[in-house]
Amino acid sequence: MSSLFHHAKPAEEIPTAAIKVDKVVKRFGNFEAVKGISFEVKDGEIFGLLGPNGAGKSTLIRMMTTLIPLSEGKAYIGGHDVEKEPDAARRCMGVIPQALTSDINLTVEENLSIYAKLYGVNRAERKRSIDELLEAVDLVKWRNAETKTLSGGMRRRLEIARGLVHSPRIFFLDEPTTGLDPVSRVAVWEMLNNLKAKRQLTILITTHYMDEADRLCDRIAIVDHGKLVVLDTPSQLKQSVPGNNVIEAQFLAPPEDWEARLQAFQDVTSVQSEGSGMFRVLTTNGSRTTTELVEMAVRNSVEIKTLTVQNTTLDDVFVHYTGRQLRDEQVKTFGFVIPPRPGMQP
Ligand SMILES: Nc1ncnc2c1ncn2[C@@H]1O[C@H](COP(=O)(O)OP(=O)(O)O)[C@@H](O)[C@H]1O
Ligand SMILES: [Mg+2]
Incomplete structure (x- = not known):
């Protein structure tokens, strides 16, 4: 044929x-x-x-x-x-x-x-x-x-x-x-x-x-x-990045080893320090990491200025594959603790 x-x-x-x-x-x-x-x-x-x-x-x-x-x-x-x-x-x-x-x-x-x-x-x-x-x-x-x-x-x-x-x-x-x-x-x-x-x-x-x-x-x-x-x-693309939740938290005057201590949490896959006490934390378990983070802040009398939990975004994908950030002007919420989104991992 x-x-x-x-x-x-x-x-x-x-x-x-x-x-x-x-x-x-x-x-x-x-x-x-x-x-x-x-x-x-x-x-x-x-x-x-x-x-x-x-x-x-x-x-x-x-x-x-x-x-x-x-x-x-x-x-x-x-x-x-x-x-x-x-x-x-x-x-x-x-x-x-x-x-x-x-x-x-x-x-x-x-x-x-x-x-x-x-x-x-x-x-x-x-x-x-x-x-x-x-x-x-x-x-x-x-x-x-x-x-x-x-x-x-x-x-x-x-x-x-x-x-x-x-x-x-x-x-x-x-x-x-x-x-x-x-x-x-x-x-x-x-x-x-x-x-x-x-x-x-x-x-x-x-x-x-x-x-x-x-x-x-x-x-x-x-x-x-x-x-x-x-x-x-x-x-x-989002699934290909290790960690499927992103926590952004800003602390008032955190101690010097704060980044290392965040990194040591069991579910955390990466931590980026963004200056002015702001940290971007990728985790495979958003709510557990959020709880641990809040408890650590309370134990150390470190004030949390802002806290947001989201699913992984294309921003994280871009950072993961290029090692750099490609960020638009983003609206940030200040002064509130925002509860985890519904649908986030328990
Ligand atoms: N006609 C040109 N002569 C010389 N360099 C150019 C020309 N067009 C684009 N470039 C360069 O090629 C690169 C890619 O440009 P471009 O395709 O416009 O990027 P983008 O659209 O992604 O912003 C840039 O460094 C730009 O300066
Ligand atoms: Mg262009």
Whole structure:
């Protein structure tokens, strides 16, 4: 049986994944911004590239979307080699670059219409697509408004719509919520989820926000210094870190050996001293460690200023795999003892 069809096999295997990058390298002069990254994105997935500024995320997106040449390796979008068949690759992708690029002197509809024409979308399809997209990004009422009158969040939503006017299968977004307020960020996430379901999109998004990657992505690749550090689902990533609860506690003037004493608790897997009496403790048993910690503080007459217990977050994953912290500005609660979350290990 197999011998019958053997000769029909194509010489070069065409990848079936929506996106495939294989040992991709990008050099700018002597500087290697991307150092041999490989991954595949499955059809219908929301895939996140998570990493700090300068990690190489935009450079990777620019190579995948045919904006800059690869120094080494291969990239396939929708099965098309971006270097051999750039036009075919471009036709199946929509791209939202990191900077806002809609024309502020045009109306919302004009911005969409120009792009649709640019991609050769016919009049009937243009109208249908623009109507549907304005609805999806909640800008129907703003259709005839000049783009300069929109807020940052609305303008980002317009650009998301614009990137989809030609009905691409694969959607690239570079830091889509950077600079947006928290409410607008959540609105963008909801819209991306709705659009993905409605249009059967595959989405690749870059972000330096942990919560964004966690909330939105089916799988996350952590990139740092041009390398792929680890790739998995958010929950698998969190489970891969030893210790599944995080206690953050701030003490008033703790003794010098405090960190060592926290480290000595039976369930504790790591302790980080963050200065000003603040400690971040990873433990496999949140409530037991919390009890021990409070008892130790009471025995030593050390005042606890704050105490929070959480499940492991992507922050901990990032620290675990890179040895460094990637933290957004976080809201801290002061002066309260916060009881362990329900669902935490007994
Ligand atoms: N055109 C360029 N010429 C030289 N260096 C560049 C260029 N583009 C990016 N870089 C460098 O490559 C690294 C990765 O940049 P970038 O891909 O923009 O990171 P990210 O998007 O993750 O913040 C940075 O050190 C940046 O300074
Ligand atoms: Mg970038």
